Amino acid sequence: MTRPLNIAYSPCPNDTFVFDALAHGRVPGAPELAVTFADIDITNGMAERGEFDVLKVSYAVLPWVLDDYALLPCGGALGRGCGPLVLTREQGPAADLAGKTVAVPSERSTAYLLFRLWAAAEVPGGVGEIVVLPFHEIMPAVRDGKVDAGLVIHEARFTYQNYGLVRLADMGEHWELTTGLPIPLGAIIAKRSLGEQALRELAAAVRSSVLMAWDDPEVSRPYVLEHAQEMDPKVADQHIGLYVNEFTADLGEDGYAAVRGLLTRAAAEGLVPPLGRDALHFV
Numbered sequence: 001m002t003r004p005l006n007i008a009y010s011p012c013p014n015d016t017f018v019f020d021a022l023a024h025g026r027v028p029g030a031p032e033l034a035v036t037f038a039d040i041d042i043t044n045g046m047a048e049r050g051e052f053d054v055l056k057v058s059y060a061v062l063p064w065v066l067d068d069y070a071l072l073p074c075g076g077a078l079g080r081g082c083g084p085l086v087l088t089r090e091q092g093p094a095a096d097l098a099g100k101t102v103a104v105p106s107e108r109s110t111a112y113l114l115f116r117l118w119a120a121a122e123v124p125g126g127v128g129e130i131v132v133l134p135f136h137e138i139m140p141a142v143r144d145g146k147v148d149a150g151l152v153i154h155e156a157r158f159t160y161q162n163y164g165l166v167r168l169a170d171m172g173e174h175w176e177l178t179t180g181l182p183i184p185l186g187a188i189i190a191k192r193s194l195g196e197q198a199l200r201e202l203a204a205a206v207r208s209s210v211l212m213a214w215d216d217p218e219v220s221r222p223y224v225l226e227h228a229q230e231m232d233p234k235v236a237d238q239h240i241g242l243y244v245n246e247f248t249a250d251l252g253e254d255g256y257a258a259v260r261g262l263l264t265r266a267a268a269e270g271l272v273p274p275l276g277r278d279a280l281h282f283v
Contacts, residue, residue: 005031005034005194006033006036007052008046008056010037018248019075019209029205031202040135047189056076058186062259063272070189070283074251075188081172083174084172085157086115086150087166087167095122101130103147106132111151117269181262183258
């Protein structure tokens with residue numbers, strides 16, 4: 001009997017929406033999954049340690065893990081108008097962040113990589129201390145004055161006003177204006193040791209799960225709301241609408257160009273190791 005695949009992804013609405021059909025055995029012929037929920041900073045570390053068969057990770061961690069893991073061409077999060085935000089208590093120029101403390105969701109996150117590229121251009125002298133916090137703790141920390149600014153992801157872009165915060169900058173706007181490419185955020189990776197056939201079957205199952213979720217969104221709603229840290233159904237719907245799109249079903253040429261562009265630019269700045277020529281090739 002084939003064992004279930006160990007998979008870890010976040011409890012965020014886009015992930016639970018994407019994986020609902022697959023996690024609940026509704027995709028015909030798909031592998032069985034044993035699901036663990038974990039914040040992106042945790043799954044990035046799992047990938048670096050070679051834990052779990054399948055993981056949702058930041059695209060920024062790929063240069064460290066692609067020897068052992070393959071990037072699946074579906075299931076992840078890319079898009080336009082969906083980039084991480086820098087939030088502060090008061091509006092001001094980006095240069096005001098010089099020497100200040102900034103909370104980020106992970107030092108290996110795509111959000112932080114986009115932030116570093118932005119800060120290099122917009123914050124002369126650079127920011128000060130970087131503090132890693134789970135993403136749902138970042139806005140309260142900014143509001144309460146524990147940090148000067150916060151880099152937020154996910155549904156925080158819809159709810160930050162509730163904390164009395166203002167948007168200092170949008171990392172996605174900066175990325176799109178300077179590259180014209182969509183924003184690569186979260187990737188689905190699977191161990192190469194599973195074998196090419198198993199990887200192809202897994203990718204097909206993930207794609208089917210996405211299509212099934214689109215075909216009947218109400219079926220996934222209980223799973224989404226059970227795990228969403230922002231329980232307002234309208235916010236969950238906004239989150240899914242923004243992060244689950246054509247790139248989730250298939251990275252396509254633009255998606256791969258965005259991933260390659262981000263990691264190539266970051267490598268040129270010395271922020272990540274360079275990618276091998278065929279590192280993003282699936283199977």
